[in-house]
Amino acid sequence: xxxxxxxxxxxxxxxxxxxxxxxxxxxxxxxxxxxxxxxxxxxxxxxxxxxxxxxxxxxxxxxxxxxxxxxxxxxxxxxxxxxxxxxxxxxxxxxxxxxxxxxxxxxxxxxxxxxxxxxxxxxxxxxxxxxxxxxxxxxxxxxxxxxxxxxxxxxxxxxxxxxxxxxxxxxxxxxxxxxxxxxxxxxxxxxxxxxxxxxxxxxxxxxxxxxxxxxxxxxxxxxxxxxxxxxxxxxxxxxxxxxxxxxxxxxxxxxxxxx
Amino acid sequence: xxxxxxxxxxxxxxxxxxxxxxxxxxxxxxxxxxxxxxxxxxxxxxxxxxxxxxxxxxxxxxxxxxxxxxxxxxxxxxxxxxxxxxxxxxxxxxxxxxxxxxxxxxxxxxxxxxxxxxxxxxxxxxxxxxxxxxxxxxxxxxxxxxxxxxxxxxxxxxxxxxxxxxxxxxxxxxxxxxxxxxxxxxxxxxxxxxxxxxxxxxxxxxxxxxxxxxxxxxxxxxxxxxxxxxxxxxxxxxxxxxxxxxxxxxxxxxxxxxx
Numbered sequence: 001x002x003x004x005x006x007x008x009x010x011x012x013x014x015x016x017x018x019x020x021x022x023x024x025x026x027x028x029x030x031x032x033x034x035x036x037x038x039x040x041x042x043x044x045x046x047x048x049x050x051x052x053x054x055x056x057x058x059x060x061x062x063x064x065x066x067x068x069x070x071x072x073x074x075x076x077x078x079x080x081x082x083x084x085x086x087x088x089x090x091x092x093x094x095x096x097x098x099x100x101x102x103x104x105x106x107x108x109x110x111x112x113x114x115x116x117x118x119x120x121x122x123x124x125x126x127x128x129x130x131x132x133x134x135x136x137x138x139x140x141x142x143x144x145x146x147x148x149x150x151x152x153x154x155x156x157x158x159x160x161x162x163x164x165x166x167x168x169x170x171x172x173x174x175x176x177x178x179x180x181x182x183x184x185x186x187x188x189x190x191x192x193x194x195x196x197x198x199x200x201x202x203x204x205x206x207x208x209x210x211x212x213x214x215x216x217x218x219x220x221x222x223x224x225x226x227x228x229x230x231x232x233x234x235x236x237x238x239x240x241x242x243x244x245x246x247x248x249x250x251x252x253x254x255x256x257x258x259x
Numbered sequence: 260x261x262x263x264x265x266x267x268x269x270x271x272x273x274x275x276x277x278x279x280x281x282x283x284x285x286x287x288x289x290x291x292x293x294x295x296x297x298x299x300x301x302x303x304x305x306x307x308x309x310x311x312x313x314x315x316x317x318x319x320x321x322x323x324x325x326x327x328x329x330x331x332x333x334x335x336x337x338x339x340x341x342x343x344x345x346x347x348x349x350x351x352x353x354x355x356x357x358x359x360x361x362x363x364x365x366x367x368x369x370x371x372x373x374x375x376x377x378x379x380x381x382x383x384x385x386x387x388x389x390x391x392x393x394x395x396x397x398x399x400x401x402x403x404x405x406x407x408x409x410x411x412x413x414x415x416x417x418x419x420x421x422x423x424x425x426x427x428x429x430x431x432x433x434x435x436x437x438x439x440x441x442x443x444x445x446x447x448x449x450x451x452x453x454x455x456x457x458x459x460x461x462x463x464x465x466x467x468x469x470x471x472x473x474x475x476x477x478x479x480x481x482x483x484x485x486x487x488x489x490x491x492x493x494x495x496x497x498x499x500x501x502x503x504x505x506x507x508x509x510x511x512x513x514x515x516x517x518x
Contacts, residue, residue: 019347019380019382020280021278021280021281021382022280022347022382056347058349058380059349060349061347061348061349062345062346062347062348083344083345085342086321086345086382086384087321088278088281088315088320088321088384089320089321090317090318090319090320121278121317123278123280123281123345123382123384125347125382171514175434175438175514178437178438178516179434179437255430255434257437
């Protein structure tokens with residue numbers, strides 16, 4: 001929705017294209033050398049930071065909807081995405097009574113209708129995505145005033161039920177670290193073991209006291225040593241590694257046990 | 260729904276109590292010495308085996324709905340339950356064109372209405388449960404002719420999108436084996452290491468070539484050795500273990516890494 005005409009159409013006729021009860025919310029995690037961040041938008045109605053999200057179109061799968069919504073906010077078409085949990089408890093759309101639907105319609109300059117398709121109870125399917133921060137170009141939507149990265153350990157209190165969503169998304173992502181390969185889209189094509197260890201430390205949010213992740217990746221054939229070394233100094237030239245495409249894709253599909 | 264009057268009310272006025280777009284489906288896994296089983300119901304309309312499920316009441320949480328639905332099918336009030344995935348792709352309610360809504364209304368002896376709340380597209384939230392087979396008393400519902408256990412490795416082709424649901428439920432449950440303690444409700448109060456190893460083998464569906472699960476449970480303080488041994492023979496008296504309540508509940512809440 002870019003123009004006011006599109007917004008009007010969405011408010012008045014959106015139920016023809018979208019499923020009224022079904023939304024998606026996305027915790028987009030940004031990998032950054034200094035720590036893990038998450039992309040937030042500032043909701044104009046409740047004036048709180050929230051996760052980006054949106055309604056699901058009638059003709060699209062949940063995965064497709066999550067891809068579309070994350071692409072709209074980051075400019076990246078094919079983020080690494082995983083569904084982590086559905087949120088459907090009664091009252092979740094407005095746990096603190098902060099949401100005033102009148103304001104929503106006022107913002108769109110549309111006359112509010114009591115039985116609008118936009119104001120019913122929804123179930124929201126939570127997805128998390130991972131990207132490197134450098135590739136993403138955050139972009140607010142019509143209902144938000146800002147779109148920005150926040151460190152996951154320094155988040156402001158979020159609107160709706162999104163505090164719990166971030167907590168659950170982080171938990172799921174950190175569990176999945178042990179069962180799916182990650183990193184192919186965020187690390188340089190070739191990297192040292194130290195770099196991939198640091199990557200896992202940022203993602204897991206803890207110091208790893210051994211190189212168990214890199215070593216397991218090697219033993220499973222997910223990363224392979226190259227005939228090339230990084231030249232740091234006379235006595236320091238660690239070997240480069242790269243991901244093995246075939247093993248990586250297979251593991252991404254079938255899962256594995258990394259720990 | 261036990262009586263025809265209740266069924267009539269559900270068909271005609273169910274939308275007052277239930278959320279029309281939101282259902283729950285449950286893969287109830289039954290632990291059995293000989294292997295893992297899953298509870299199926301035979302749907303009277305499409306005459307195929309399916310997972311048990313149902314609509315979510317407007318006043319209940321997703322967890323509560325799953326507890327209610329699994330209790331109705333097993334007779335057990337508080338099964339170990341975990342949400343694993345939401346299913347909401349277009350056409351999922353009828354992927355093979357096998358569902359004839361007329362038959363549904365015929366069965367309930369209710370005049371079919373074109374815009375019935377029962378025939379719209381739904382998103383279904385998948386939960387898996389674990390129980391021991393002995394404690395459960397399978398019970399069919401109004402829309403099913405049978406309710407029975409099937410070995411997970413010998414399932415008939417299921418109706419709707421339930422083949423994929425069982426696959427995803429198994430995958431999630433087996434991933435969760437590494438991150439949550441299980442077994443407290445299915446093993447005897449005291450057990451040997453061999454018994455708990457066998458339990459993990461049944462749940463994971465594979466031979467474990469070492470006692471890594473039991474050993475990790477010990478090192479994390481989740482199971483503790485008792486001053487008591489099983490007397491099998493003169494030279495065979497393995498020690499008994501039991502779960503440590505406090506560590507168990509904490510790990511269930513916070514997660515862990517077992518591998």
